[in-house]
Amino acid sequence: MTSEAQPRADARRNIERILDAAETLLGRDPSASMGDIAAEAGLGRVTVYGHFGSRQALVEAVVRRALLEVDAALQDVDLSGDAGAALERLIQATWQLTVRSGRLLIAAEEALPASTIREMHQGGLEDRVRDFIASAQRRGEFRSDLPTDWFQAIFHAVVHAASTEIHAGRLEPTDATRVITATLLGALTSLQGAS
Amino acid sequence: MTSEAQPRADARRNIERILDAAETLLGRDPSASMGDIAAEAGLGRVTVYGHFGSRQALVEAVVRRALLEVDAALQDVDLSGDAGAALERLIQATWQLTVRSGRLLIAAEEALPASTIREMHQGGLEDRVRDFIASAQRRGEFRSDLPTDWFQAIFHAVVHAASTEIHAGRLEPTDATRVITATLLGALTSLQGAS
16 A cells, blocks of 8 residues: 555645646746746656646646635625625625736636636636625615626626736726726616616 | 749638638537538648648638628717617627627637737727727716726627627527626616715
């Protein structure tokens, strides 16, 4: 057993080292190469490729791990009470985490197909956002003439647009949560467009 | 001269045939391969790769050509008068064209980095949407506490979200223009979120 358990423990440690190195480097430079990441991890390129068959596979693994942390952090956001105020708290928490992993998201966007990025976002957080929107719609605080699924998609589309616009230099980072909140509250509460 | 002009004319014809074949096939199946496209064009794979070094390069060329047609079609939309009604006309026209090239857009999303897709969308149409939004903001018909650039980004993010949601089976295609219009009018006209 020991002779087999030992290599497996080594492999796990190497995988963690590679993921840590990739998260650090991609957070600094979204175009960091496999060679850069291997050097940062103190491992050979062959070892890195042994665990992650391609740069795309490594980026995907790093983003999956980061999203688990995001899910855990957003569990603590209070979504009770006034829906508008709760939406603002949700946006602030989501945005802090988006900024923290901003360059990593850019690396993900460049390296991974959109369908993979969507699929990775499914899970605990998604269910929580969905339940929050549905409940505010039932109470009449958010408009209910548009589907809950749609508002969930718009929540992500707007947060994502802010990240893209900041990266392109067209939106001030300090302005992001105000702009996201104002846009989403307008979309979720106005009945002007419900002809 | 003739001996050189002839091959160039042939090459141009082949390029058009490849682009036509790719547009047809990718419009039916976003995962169509280079081999499928070569067969549809009645050419060999080597010839196709001679003109487009990779599937990604070919998808990019097809999408660029399709976007030129979109730009031309949207030139005819009347954006004068009431901003809400003009926005609705713009969304209906944009949406018809999005549906027509829906599967092609899916192929583009899968094959191309997000930055390339963004860059390809710059041009005539973008300036027109921007001028329309800025003018409605100046007249007080759209809210002016959020930047014009931001609303332009939101316009595309919302249309794009509708396309994605329909593809995922979460939005009815017949519901799309109503949902997009209601969402954008809410975001562009409400002042509820402008705390």
